Amino acid sequence: MTDMSPLDDVTVVDLSSGVAGAYCTHLLAGAGAVVVRAEPPEGHPLRRRSASGIVSPDGEDGALFRFLAGSTQSVVADPERPADVALVLDVLARADAVVWDPDSRLAAVPALQPAALHERFPALDVLALTAFGLDGPWAGRAATEFTLQAWSGAIGWRGLPGRPPVSVGGRVGEWMAGTFAATGLLASRRRRASDHGGQILDTSIFEAVALSLTNMHPVTYFAEAGRPRDPAPMSLLPGIHATKDGWVGFMTGTGQQWLDFCVLVERFDWLDDETLIAQGERERRRDELTAHIDAWAAARTTAEILELAAALRVPAAPVGNGATISAIDHFADQEMLVEAPEGGVVQPATPYRLHGKASLPAPGRAPALGEHTAEWARRVADGPRPSAGPTSGPGGRLPFDDLRVVELTAFWAGPSAAQFLGMHGAEVIKVESPARPDGMRALSLRAVDEEQWWEYAPLFHATNTGKLGLGLRLDRPRGLELLVDLLDTSDVLIENFSPRVLDSWELSPELLHQTNPGLIFVRMPAFGLTGPWRDRTGFAQTMEQASGMAWVTGFPDGAPQVPSGVCDPLAGAHAAFALQVALAVRDRTGEGMLVEVPMVASALNVAAEQVIEYTAYGVLAQRQGNRSPSAAPQNLYRTADPDDGLGGPLVAISVETDDQWTALVDALGRPGWAQASELAGFAGRKAREDELDARLGAWCAQRSADEIVAALWTAGVPVARVAMPHEPDHTQFAHRGFFETVEHPVEGSTIVAGSPVRFTRDRYPVHRRRAPMLGEHNAYVVTELLGMTADEYDDLEANHVIGTGLRLDG
Ligand SMILES: CC(C)(COP(=O)(O)OP(=O)(O)OC[C@H]1O[C@@H](n2cnc3c(N)ncnc32)[C@H](O)[C@@H]1OP(=O)(O)O)[C@@H](O)C(=O)NCCC(=O)NCCSC(=O)C(=O)O
Missing domain, CATH: 3.30.1540.10 (formyl-coa transferase, domain 3)
Incomplete structure (x- = not known):
């Protein structure tokens, strides 16, 4: 096979004018899609003014626009001129998808509204990005990212004692919505392949915010806990602390990491105090703990602290900002931040890598306003108008119903990538060790001496719907053999452990592709599979600290604060996007590949504005509390x-x-x-x-x-x-059915947030199957899928290679 750009057979028209739409098409263009931006004569708003309020010099496109619009084309059309609108419609007739938001004069033309476009072009996927969705009681109401954060509960929970709650800086919700949109569009495209039927993909930025910025599925958590959330805002502890020469951020996501942190800050009395493992108790003793951690950190440089933290495997990061991140050795070594094609500006590189024969196109420059108008006018005049092709009625297949996915994942980022595939039809098998299951199970509502306590974990329930459970020990040779056999019958493997873990099991793409060349192998390390930080571990909060997101969150006179969690669904959605890029190649060639999606790379993309504006204009974005530059x-x-x-x-x-x-x-x-x-x-x-x-x-x-x-x-x-994050009862959520009820045999009834991208052609609940219990589907996998006998099954069980339920004693 020769080198190819994965999406070079896809054409997308971009009629949007916000960051969400622009990031959606940026991702698509980055994978080789032809993206044609249709702009009114005044141009896309970001050509003149960035989202952070920088006004570009006269006649020069804004630096953020140049990043987002790189490798795209521009067709200019005056909404008042029927011939110009006809040109846009002619381009749309040749496109696979359109990305629309209501905010440009062109997008407001009646013939270019989502319903009109769907009717005229039934084979076109129409991705609509609106604040609340296209219908429902709140549809069309005024909103900004700030008010969406407030309604969703994303502001109400975050803060420090004695200060008002604080919003997340940097319009992260809009970038998040753009990522979900791109991911949903590729899924819809794969479904379209079977019957050529397009659909409206009705995307709610509100739902994207509610899903990602409210600190991990609070609706599910408090529904299962049967109580509302404590109304006091909270902040991470240990969190971000001033050092001798800057700021350092920590995130102790597991009990072990807290204990290691106690060693790091030399507090052996904390190590012995079991009550402090609970975050609530740490919050109660915030002043005392913070006083020591602050003093300890202030006596050391950030580099010294990071070296010690890495040795103890405590997730930690420098708190980056627009001025500092391009000098961080790991980002430089991994070329995660690169010079823009126009020169003079540093911008994030594509947030994933394909290690296969298909290659991603090199980043291209942004088009001048209307640069491709004449070319498209010629093209539509010359060529016959393509026919829409046959379309079948509703009830077609789901996008991934031909795929089997195996996941070796834990916490939120990895599980959410696989969950997306399950939502849209894939069979997903979650592998957990009965001796060391997904860490999300540790966040249980039951005490560890209660029966089946690990099955009472709301966040596990929320992030693992749609999956089957296999309890399999990969630290046993027979367990590994069984996994390799399973992978031979599978299409996708997703993992998000630290890189050393799969290396220690010698699970390499070279090995797996020997017997299954079509396998897509997605790895989601914290920082990358190579480079100086390869072996560092990290949670969402670590990425928020490193990328600059934390730098712009908080009050100007206080420490940076983490958004807390957004980088998990962000990494998951980027992985689901990158995986589908590889799938597009496999659908054409049959060849699988390794796909590397470092968590930090997606965070750096979403925080792009900071490094771009610093290098373009010398402006360093700052924390503004609940105010905004725009x-x-x-x-x-x-x-x-x-x-x-x-x-x-x-x-x-x-x-x-x-x-x-x-x-x-x-x-x-x-x-x-x-x-x-x-x-x-x-x-x-x-x-x-x-x-x-x-x-x-x-x-x-x-x-x-x-x-x-x-x-x-x-x-x-x-x-x-300003709502609290556990409140699921907004009329708009209810209208769109955003929260779905799921029955669990141990926990009972629970409520789980769905997808912000509503597929309108084949409406189906996305949580059709509850999260699995530990090892629940061992028999199905071992005997039905792998064809082993009942005796062999019993033998595996007797030797603790497979197991049901937690079994810490080996
Ligand atoms: C999340 C982590 C920080 C957690 O750190 P650790 O708890 O130290 O986990 P590691 O990945 O290093 O190691 C996993 C261990 O589980 C063991 N393990 C796992 N599955 C199995 C099976 N099936 N059989 C046997 N053993 C197993 C594995 O051998 C390792 O054991 P030992 O070798 O004995 O240690 C790290 O995994 C990480 O950096 N992951 C990449 C980035 C990422 O996805 N972060 C989380 C995002 S979600 C998030 O932020 C959030 O939810 O919040």
């Missing part, structure tokens, strides 16, 4: 509702556009102070945001949250009640 006024405000003892209840208000400001002024009753002419523009509002906060604060303090939301939302102002 909105003013924006903040949390106390309402007149009865005091909750924590400084609330609060509402979130966010004004990004001049129209939203006008709407706010009207809703406030056009007070004199709001009529000042300089407030009509963003710069004037930004300059006076302290005063605006005081005015809005006084207005909100006289009203209940419900009154404020009703008055402002009706007027078109982005507003939200």
